[in-house]
Amino acid sequence: MKVQAPEGREAPPAPSDISFAPARPLPTTAYLTAAAILALLAATLCYQLTALLVTGSATRLLLGAVLPIAALGWPLSLAYRRTRQSQQDWAARRYVEARTAAANSRNAAITSLGLSGCVAIVAVLALMVFTNDGAVQKTFFNGEYMTRSFFDILRALWINVQIALGAQVLAMVFGLVLAIGRQLPGRGFRPVRALSIAYIDVFRGIPSVVLIYLVCYGLPLTEVPFLSGGSLIVYAIVALAMTYSAYNAELYRAGIESINPGQSSAALSMGLTQTDVMRFVILPQMARNIAAPMLSTFIGLQKDTALVIVVGIIDAFSQAKIYSANDFNLSAVTAVCIVFVLITIPQTRFVDYLLARNGARKTGV
Amino acid sequence: MSRVFIEFDTVTKRYGDLTVLDKVDLTVDRHEVVTLIGASGSGKSTLLRCVNGLENIQGGQILLNGDVVSGEGVDLVALRRRVGIVFQSYNLFPHMTVLRNCTLTPVRAGVATRAEAESNARAMLERVGLKDKADAYPDQLSGGQQQRVAIARAMLMRPQALLLDEITSALDPELVIEVLNLVRELASDGITMMMTTHEMPFAREISSKVCFLHQGTILEQGPPEQIFDSPSTPELRSFLRKIHEAGRD
Ligand SMILES: Nc1ncnc2c1ncn2[C@@H]1O[C@H](COP(=O)(O)OP(=O)(O)OP(=O)(O)O)[C@@H](O)[C@H]1O
Numbered sequence: 001m002k003v004q005a006p007e008g009r010e011a012p013p014a015p016s017d018i019s020f021a022p023a024r025p026l027p028t029t030a031y032l033t034a035a036a037i038l039a040l041l042a043a044t045l046c047y048q049l050t051a052l053l054v055t056g057s058a059t060r061l062l063l064g065a066v067l068p069i070a071a072l073g074w075p076l077s078l079a080y081r082r083t084r085q086s087q088q089d090w091a092a093r094r095y096v097e098a099r100t101a102a103a104n105s106r107n108a109a110i111t112s113l114g115l116s117g118c119v120a121i122v123a124v125l126a127l128m129v130f131t132n133d134g135a136v137q138k139t140f141f142n143g144e145y146m147t148r149s150f151f152d153i154l155r156a157l158w159i160n161v162q163i164a165l166g167a168q169v170l171a172m173v174f175g176l177v178l179a180i181g182r183q184l185p186g187r188g189f190r191p192v193r194a195l196s197i198a199y200i201d202v203f204r205g206i207p208s209v210v211l212i213y214l215v216c217y218g219l220p221l222t223e224v225p226f227l228s229g230g231s232l233i234v235y236a237i238v239a240l241a242m243t244y245s246a247y248n249a250e251l252y253r254a255g256i257e258s259i260n261p262g263q264s265s266a267a268l269s270m271g272l273t274q275t276d277v278m279r280f281v282i283l284p285q286m287a288r289n290i291a292a293p294m295l296s297t298f299i300g301l302q303k304d305t306a307l308v309i310v311v312g313i314i315d316a317f318s319q320a321k322i323y324s325a326n327d328f329n330l331s332a333v334t335a336v337c338i339v340f341v342l343i344t345i346p347q348t349r350f351v352d353y354l355l356a357r358n359g360a361r362k363t364g365v
Numbered sequence: 366m367s368r369v370f371i372e373f374d375t376v377t378k379r380y381g382d383l384t385v386l387d388k389v390d391l392t393v394d395r396h397e398v399v400t401l402i403g404a405s406g407s408g409k410s411t412l413l414r415c416v417n418g419l420e421n422i423q424g425g426q427i428l429l430n431g432d433v434v435s436g437e438g439v440d441l442v443a444l445r446r447r448v449g450i451v452f453q454s455y456n457l458f459p460h461m462t463v464l465r466n467c468t469l470t471p472v473r474a475g476v477a478t479r480a481e482a483e484s485n486a487r488a489m490l491e492r493v494g495l496k497d498k499a500d501a502y503p504d505q506l507s508g509g510q511q512q513r514v515a516i517a518r519a520m521l522m523r524p525q526a527l528l529l530d531e532i533t534s535a536l537d538p539e540l541v542i543e544v545l546n547l548v549r550e551l552a553s554d555g556i557t558m559m560m561t562t563h564e565m566p567f568a569r570e571i572s573s574k575v576c577f578l579h580q581g582t583i584l585e586q587g588p589p590e591q592i593f594d595s596p597s598t599p600e601l602r603s604f605l606r607k608i609h610e611a612g613r614d
């Protein structure tokens with residue numbers, strides 16, 4: 001005779017029944033404890049911070065204690081209530097419900113941990129910035145110094161942009177030449193392969209700043225016709241392109257090697273020439289493979305343009321350095337950091353967009 | 366005009382110390398379908414890949430229509446336009462639509478204008494039953510559909526011979542039939558074919574000659590009835606028994 005559960009479903013047998021041993025809910029104690037400790041820590045830090053920034057004791061109490069405790073306490077109390085719920089369900093032999101509640105409790109505890117962790121980190125950073133009567137803030141983030149230097153920095157940034165674009169174009173083209181050069185088949189091309197590899201080995205190893213120094217100061221001294229007449233900026237472009245073409249060559253090579261060899265067998269078997277196989281089959285697939293890492297190297301190159309300060313080119317960084325030396329304050333230099341970060345973010349989004357569009361087109365969305 | 370179209374004359378192929386093909390003699394007549402059978406690693410794929418110069422050989426020579434096509438000084442591009450090959454793994458170009466996969470070589474080889482190539486390709490796609498897939502990308506197709514595109518792509522160069530390397534091995538059983546039907550049709554059109562397959566009933570039905578490869582040598586060759594019904598070497602008998610036990614005959 002089977003017992004009918006209230007909902008009309010069949011009631012599972014009691015856990016004491018040897019033949020039926022339902023899996024226990026996931027333990028949640030450790031999660032709850034950790035979440036509680038971290039939430040307490042975060043709230044304390046918030047209170048410290050308001051002590052530093054806010055005067056009126058009522059506002060301090062509100063911003064430093066009531067608000068953080070309410071915000072951080074919510075997911076924590078949710079996690080706690082779900083654990084209680086799970087225990088009650090288990091006792092009532094609603095095993096599935098008990099396990100679900102425990103899992104939900106864990107999720108809430110994880111949310112709480114993440115939230116408290118972020119709040120704690122931000123609070124620590126803010127404490128560092130505003131401590132010592134705001135010494136850090138005044139040194140690095142002085143709004144007045146930043147705005148005063150900002151437009152000159154932007155103007156000087158044009159130099160960095162020119163150098164970066166020029167060097168990138170050269171490095172992409174020359175890097176491809178190197179990458180193809182080092183994998184040309186057959187005995188006849190052995191010297192070409194050797195030369196490509198030697199170039200990559202050497203120029204990948206030389207620090208960019210040293211190369212900039214050598215090229216920009218060295219070439220004008222040599223008085224070699226044609227080579228010695230250029231401007232400093234052109235030399236800087238050449239120097240950076242020398243380094244980055246070696247990086248790019250390795251990138252291209254990895255991109256080519258990641259393509260299934262069946263692709264070129266098939267393309268060759270159809271009667272395409274080697275050049276056409278490269279152009280229509282290998283390079284387009286490689287381009288897709290390397291777009292993201294290529295952007296990383298390009299961003300590396302953009303940042304390396306600041307190294308031209310060693311040869312006296314007035315780029316964004318060296319402009320900011322002039323300001324900071326006059327002001328006895330580093331805020332102008334912080335502004336350069338912000339500018340560099342700001343120009344890289346759209347590039348990353350753009351490459352993400354390109355890749356997503358390619359992916360979407362391939363799957364016909 | 367001689368009847369022989371492809372001729373292997375004591376062909377030897379080595380990878381380093383490993384001899385993969387050992388003095389292979391074989392002739393394929395015009396309009397003939399020759400099937401290579403043999404255990405895995407016996408050298409079937411290698412033999413096919415030697416015909417269109419994807420592998421170079423270390424001894425002997427290969428002749429196509431009486432002219433040597435192995436060794437130095439061969440115009441491989443021209444050779445490959447005469448001899449198409451289709452692989453087990455399709456190898457369609459994933460970044461191109463089906464149509465562009467089919468028109469790339471005819472256009473680049475200058476055998477057709479883009480417009481001609483496209484109308485030829487559409488006609489061929491219709492023939493392989495994929496008319497409405499012309500603008501799809503390869504990864505939107507099933508394995509059988511991809512393989513039919515690969516065959517269409519090879520046929521569009523109007524090759525004089527077609528090499529098929531285990532073109533159904535990567536396919537689910539219900540897709541095998543659609544590809545085999547296509548091959549059957551091409552064979553009845555009279556194209557010269559060399560193929561390797563594990564589909565023994567199909568090999569028996571379609572081939573004019575079956576060759577049994579064993580460790581890089583052709584141990585037996587002859588009409589399918591002779592090979593399948595009265596094998597004379599113990600190696601072939603044991604191979605056929607294994608096939609039978611695997612339920613593939
Ligand atoms: N690139 C290579 N380098 C060295 N050895 C190779 C290479 N390709 C093939 N081989 C060897 O050559 C032999 C024949 O290979 P092949 O691919 O022709 O066999 P197969 O008969 O097609 O086998 P399967 O039925 O598994 O496709 C094998 O022993 C294989 O290991």
Ligand SMILES: [Mg+2]
Nearest residue numbers: 409410411531
């Ligand atoms: Mg094979």
